[in-house]
């Protein structure tokens with residue numbers, strides 16, 4: 001066996017498998033596509049002069065999002081992080097509280113918790129879903145918390161743990177039954193960070209509609225984009241009303257008077273962005289079909305490659321396959337960086353999972369449970385080119 005070339009053999013097999021599916025590089029990780037009514041609706045929006053904080057596209061986008069996801073209400077906001085901030089605030093998260101969230105997530109989840117004055121409390125993830133490990137979390141909470149006057153108190157810090165924020169990683173739904181049961185048994189509000197999972201379903205129900213509230217993102221790299229944007233989903237009419245109020249400067253409706261009855265936020269989605277969103281929503285079913293087809297092509301291409309597996313949707317779930325993901329076998333984890341280098345050098349953009357939250361400077365002192373699962377996953381995950389347009393072009 002040639003010791004020098006061995007570490008690169010897997011990387012070269014990965015390059016061959018990717019190029020068999022997407023053709024010659026360069027290929028980006030994820031790019032938006034605007035092949036429907038985007039220009040038409042944007043022009044209509046400009047012609048109307050209602051480009052900013054009011055306009056018919058915002059209302060229409062909210063109605064259509066609710067219809068698509070099956071949520072009773074959708075409140076459009078300026079980005080997914082702002083949506084999470086408001087959802088957490090409305091879930092009762094306040095200064096000195098703790099909020100349980102996966103260490104394996106994008107930084108926005110942790111940032112939104114701190115905007116409420118609260119502290120993120122990092123929990124472990126499981127390989128099956130890439131989301132929070134409900135069984136391990138239950139064991140941890142059983143031995144590290146106590147119920148006092150209906151509140152879940154962290155025995156190590158003395159603070160109240162107010163909420164649990166699962167995140168549906170790369171579009172794959174978390175173990176929602178397990179997590180809802182944990183939230184119920186320990187008196188925690190469940191707020192779903194569904195930023196990555198528009199078009200994903202758990203047991204036939206859309207992700208982001210299980211908790212008290214769920215939030216979506218329409219950033220440029222997400223499944224559909226409004227440039228920047230997000231939404232809060234909920235089935236609770238009072239929460240929906242309050243979310244709308246808080247995200248629109250908490251102004252009381254009046255023909256001329258500017259009266260604000262609490263400290264609000266300028267988090268409303270501009271009409272211009274909502275116009276783009278309405279056109280993108282029309283494309284969403286096609287994009288989901290393309291993303292699933294891309295997954296199937298990758299699955300065939302990677303089947304003969306030993307040492308790596310393509311992430312498939314968890315049982316009884318439908319993933320939107322937002323980002324296609326390779327998971328290296330534990331013995332191949334030390335090859336991750338050579339795979340990243342060789343694929344990127346070949347023109348195929350790939351990237352590792354996020355650095356775990358507790359390893360980031362602003363969050364290094366936050367409470368956390370044992371994170372062995374997340375640590376292993378973060379060393380073994382690689383995202384590969386995932387745009388729906390790759391199917392339409394190849």
Ligand SMILES: *Cc1c(COP(=O)(O)O)cnc(C)c1O
Pocket residue numbers: 079080081082105106108109167193195196216217218219229230
């Ligand atoms: C994209 C994303 C968000 C929200 O991001 P915005 O850029 O603020 O829309 C939140 N959480 C996760 C996990 C995300 O991937």
